Amino acid sequence: MATITLKPPATAAAAGGEVSEVELSEAGSPDVGSQSSGSGGSGRSTAGSSGWVYHLGVNSIGHEYRHLRFLVIRGKTVAMYKRDPSKNPGIQPIRKGVVSHTLMVEELGRRITSHGELYVLRFYNRLDQTKKGEIACGDPGEARKWVEAFEQAKQQADYDLMTRGVSWNRSQNENELNLDGHRPRVRRYAQGLGKLVRIGKGPEKLLRQSSNLQSHEIINTNFGGDSGDAFEAHEWRYVRTFNGIRIFEDIANTKGGKGVLLKSVGVVGANPDTVFAVVLSSDKHKRYEWDMLTADLELVETIDGYYDVVYGTYEPRYLSWWKTKKDFVFSRQWFRGQDGAYTILQIPACHKNKPPRHGYERTKINSSTWELRRLNPPGSSTPKCLVTHMLEMSPSFWDRWKRRHNENFDRSIAFALLSQVAGLREYFAANPALTSDLPSTVVKPKQSDSLIIQSELEDSELNDEFYDALARGESFEDEDSDDDDDMIPKAGKVKFKNISWAIAGLAMKPTKASVEKSELVTNSTPVTIDSNHFHGTLRRAKSENDPNSWSEPGGEKFMIRGKTYLTDYTKVVGGDPLLKLIAVDWFKADERFDSVALHPKSLVQSEAAKKIPFILVINLQVPAKPNYNLVMYYAAERPVNKDSLLGRFIDGTDAFRDARFKLIPSIVEGYWMVKRAVGTKACLLGKAVTCNYLRQDNFLEIDVDIGSSSVARSIIGLVLGYVTGLVVDLAILIEAKEEKELPEYILGTVRLNRANPDSAVPI
Structure with missing residues (x-):
């Protein structure tokens, strides 16, 4: 099973770039529902993850709530706290249980709230989709890390199912985590907490900034062009370099398109999650630093977590002699692949809430796509991302420019869009704080402390299921109270390492x-x-x-x-x-x-x-x-x-x-x-x-x-x-x-x- 190297955030006293060690308990008590000690008797790693999330739901009177909670995953055991248990020894979890092999995690994408943007994860039982619930993270990178963490827990549950049989699994289903039902009274401390990956910066950064976690996943390190598992019909030819960014033309005889395809390609010193957040942001003050065309954006409508419509204006004097101000409307649709790469589609659109505006000339922005793919250059530990911006333009204008080179291509909307890659590269180079790593904390076990992760009910069996808890939203005791949330210590950025399965072999083509x-x-x-x-x-x-x-x-x-x-x-x-x-x-x-x-x-x-x-x-x-x-x-x-x-x-x-x-x-x-x-x-x-x-x-x-x-x-x-x-x-x-x-x-x-x-x- 793949394991995770666990590095929660540093304390305020940690020196810059140094790693401080924090001792936690290691007494080898059993997992929830397990009859064995240590790692539950499975012989598999019990490394896990922890960090701050929002627990979303609807309470018994129909009001939506959003509670800041500290989530811990170890093995297949999950616990939710009101405060960081590593800094509050003896604190009891408000929710706890195990992840079953039928758990499904779906990324619902971005959700706009009054406090900012959240990226929402939905949990449900594959066999019973009425059992469901939601948590939210501050950026897509953290959401991806939580998906990976729950996948690790699910693999542990599957391993136990294969090694212990169906009857054992049936008894485990009675112990599944319920984040929505009653909180059982805890009378036993769960010990044996291994190292934890700390996901996210902490509550004070949850909404506004990304965690910049370093991912060391096994990926194809091929440096150039498109990286896929099927051969494409595109044939890209280098045309010109603008501001250090290469411009390519698709010279293949493609079918189904009405114009010429161009793309600009550059390497940006940040991970795809961070670049994605910047490209999608409508904060004009940040966009002014890298985007000359679509910096003034206004969100018109959010269709779902992966689709919205935006309205924008720009000053034409940067591109032409015309003085009339321009405005535009386009839709954005985005996806993240299982390899962590992002694709963003931008298509001209119309919207009833944004009719033609007096004093502005409505124009169409070229249809375009962003593709953001992680690069792991050999010998480099700094994050790098291959950014490709592709668009379609009029073949007549492009042919004239290629023949005479006296057309003002560098004053066209297409050129302004292609230049955004260069703007992003310089923006991140000028703002190293966006990608720098702050001190990390390695959580190691020790005998003196303990965290309450597992529990058992007095006089009854634990009957908590993870996705049930997120959906029902009832509150018990002081769970809904956030009075002591401001006592949570601030946390720093962390590194995240995922050791993937790797076994040597010999190359050959299958016959x-x-x-x-x-x-x-x-x-x-x-x-x-x-x-x-x-x-x-x-x-x-x-x-x-x-x-x-x-x-x-x-x-x-x-x-x-x-x-x-x-x-x-x-x-x-x-x-x-x-x-x-x-x-x-x-x-x-x-x-x-x-x-x-x-x-x-x-x-x-x-x-x-x-x-x-x-x-x-x-x-x-x-x-x-x-x-x-x-x-x-x-x-x-x-x-x-x-x-x-x-x-x-x-x-x-x-x-x-x-x-x-x-x-x-x-x-x-x-x-x-x-x-x-x-x-x-x-x-x-x-x-x-x-x-x-x-x-x-x-x-x-x-x-x-x-x-x-x-x-x-x-x-x-x-x-x-x-x-x-x-x-x-x-x-x-x-x-x-x-x-x-x-x-x-x-x-x-x-x-x-x-x-x-x-x-x-x-x-």
Whole structure:
């Protein structure tokens, strides 16, 4: 299991840049609900995280509340306090319990409050979504750290489930943390607190500034260009350098776009979380320092946590001789990938609350995208981020400038937008406090003190569940009182380290023969799969340009983990898919359609399908009005080796499947902004959205609920607007995390060629 190096914030007395040590208790008392000592008997690390968050909810009389609380996670145990327990020995938690393997964490994005911006996390039970609740952080970076911390706790719960069995897990469910119900009386001190990662600066910084936590995640350190897991159709050519920033033109014969694509690329000395917060900020005094065009911004409407509309003005004298003031309206939509990279889409818009203004000429800002990706240059410990600003402009103006170079490109709106990258670079260089690291505190165990994290009820069993607590919002004793919150000591910035799984190996490209040898029972007679026996509602393509159809591309357009990935992060070109795509269904229904394979008229229930050793059914549930279901059926010619990675995935736990089920998207043809929004990075679907698994007979069905994530809903909404002009490639695989599982291989692929929603068959 991945562990975390734990460094809570320094005390005020700590010297600049030094690390001070604070002693806590280590007496080895059991985890909540555990009968073993230390780490709960699992043999896994009990390192954890701690920091200040807001607990959000609605109380019994319907009033919303936002309480500042100190959250501690150790192993799978979670506790919530009114004050920092490391500075208040003996303080009792107001909420406590354990995280179950069915916990899901969803990032709801930004929420504007009267006190500033918050980034909200929603918790819910995958099996019962009425069990839910929310906490909030001061910036997206801290939200990401809490997601990682809860994922560590969930992995611990999954490990215990696998090693101790279902009956033990059933008893543990009675001890799940409840942040919304009654606070049980505590009569026992929980000891054995290991080192803690301190997340965030403390209560006095929660709303206004980021924590600038250093993340040392294993990522591909490729320095230039786009970093994805599928080959893109763009062909970028360097054109010119402005203010030290490179300008590129896309010279590929792209389809689906109306203009010329340009991009500026630069390296900014800050992490992506910090750059994202600056780009999204509407604080004009800060924007004046790096943005000459869109500095005066006013938030018009917040659509959701990932989508808003802004209004702005600018002085034209900086760009032209015209004296008339200009104003504009554009929408912003943003996403954060599982690798921590951000994408921001900016599109000209209209809004009823911002009609044309007297004395101003309404203009359109070029459609553009921001892409922020972390860089880890070898030998460097300072944060760096590759910033790419891409936009579309008129081909006639750009062609004239290239031919004569006497057009005033440097006085155009497009140039002002591209120059924002240079402005950001200089802004962060001139403000080192935005990225500097303050002293850290390492919390180490000692015998003299103790923190109350676990407890048991007098005369009854603990019956607290984490997501329940966040939702109900009832208050007991003095929990709602914040009278002593001002006693919380101020905290400094901290470093965060995540030691990822890394095992050495040898690089090699997977071949279908080698994959079949390890994943399938090769000494069995293969079954002949005749495609004519299987017909879905979406037809197979007859040619490359056949609309509203599907085909099965090879794996050579996708990049997957090579044999040495755990040591050098090398990816190799994918080979032929292991499973054969035999049919695709395109349904629509008023409600979400689960368990497609059990439908009497399903392809899986046919006599021909029952003769196939194994069928993998992928049911992508697309939220819309009506809802759509894209169902893909993949078949194996031989039985699956039960000891292989695929065999362990088929018959494994849901938590194991969630941690391994991976999809790589690629928009082969289509509007460029949709391409940038979807990207080409691999996504662990079980971590991004809710996946439900149905294992019966000779098949495994995976129902992917895209509507369970607000981010996924936002992206799919954009895609559906252009779907009839898109050619989309998807690759499905199981993520390899151990040396013996490498290199990765592709389970199956599909190409969707300009699918028409109107052609979907009603259920």
